[in-house]
Amino acid sequence: MSDFPDLPVSIADIREAARTIAGAADGTPLVPSAFMEEVTGHPYWMKLEIGQATGAFKLRGATNAIRRVGDVPGVVCCSTGNHGRAVAFAANEAGIPAVVCMSELVPEAKVARIRAMGAEVVIEGQSQDDAQKAADRMVETRGLVEVPPFDHPDVIAGQGTIGLEMLEARPGLSTLIIPLSGGGLAAGVAVAAKALDPDIRIIGVTMENGAAMDASIRAGRPVEVREVASLADSLGGGIGLSNRYSFPICRDLLDEIVLVTEEEIRDGMQALFFEDALVAEGASAVAHAAILAGKITVGGPTGTIITGRNLDTSAFMRIMAGEDVALGEATLKGKAYGT
C-alpha cells in the first residue's frame, strides 16, 4: 500500500466513497475481451460502466458528491452530457432539487431527457460560458451547490471507486488504460490503483484534437486548447484554467498520455462492436484504438474502462456500416471493419 499525502484525494477518501455510493452506482461487471487478449498477448479486462443507470460512469462521482453535500437547497451543474444526466439522476434519487443550466443551442431531445430525470432546466445564452454564468448566479442567488464534472475531490473519489473494484476483482492487473478528458476519472482511478499496487502502469488516452490535459501537463499549468468535433465527443472540453484537483493528480500519477486520431477511434469503436459485441461511445473505444494502432504495448494483464453508451445511434450505425460521418464542418471517411 502507498498513499500520496501531497495529493488532494486519498485512498481513504475513495474507500469512503465506495461506502457512500454502495447499491446506487457501484458493482458494474468486469468482463474479459478474448479479442484484445489475442491482440496484446495478455489477459484483457473491460469494466462495463455502460451498465450504469444513466449509461456512464459519471453517476459514481455525482452520487458521491450529492450524498455528501449535506442540507442544502439544491445542486446545480451546467453539463448537457453524461455529467448532467448523472447529477439529475443522483439528485432525484437523493430527494434534492437539481438545476441543470444549458444554452439555447442544446437540442430539445437533450433538454427533455434531463427534465424527465426530474431536474429543473435553465436555458440561457448562446454558449457553454453563458450557461456557466447562469449556474454561478444560481449559486449566489439560490444558495445551490455546484457539482462540477471532474474538478472536485468528491467527484474524483467517486470515479476512483472504479479502480478499487477493478483491482479488488483482478489484483494481477499490471496496466490500466483510461479514457481521459478533464481527468476526474483518470485521477481517481490512479490514486486507487497506485495505492493498491505502486508498480501499476496508468495510461491516459484522449483524442489528438483538443487534448487539454496533455497540453496542460506539458505546459506545467492548466492551458486552453482549441476544441474540435470528435467521435469521442464525451472527451471534449478543457480542464479549467483554475483547475485545482484533477490536474495535479494526473500530472503526478499518470505514467503516460497517448493521443489517438479520429480514424483510430473509428477503428476502435468498430472492434469494440464487431469483436466484443459492445455498443459504446467513441470515448469508450480509445484504449482499443490506441492498442490497435500500435501506440501502446502492454507487458501483462491489462484493464480498461468502457465509460459510456450515450451515443447518436444513427451516426453509430453509419460508422459500423463503414459510411462517412460528419464531424462538425469536416467529414470522416468511412471504412468497413476489417478492410
Ligand SMILES: *Cc1c(COP(=O)(O)O)cnc(C)c1O
Ligand atoms: C466524462 C467522460 C469521460 C472522461 O472523464 P474525465 O473525468 O472528464 O476525464 C470519458 N468517457 C465518457 C463516456 C465520459 O462521459
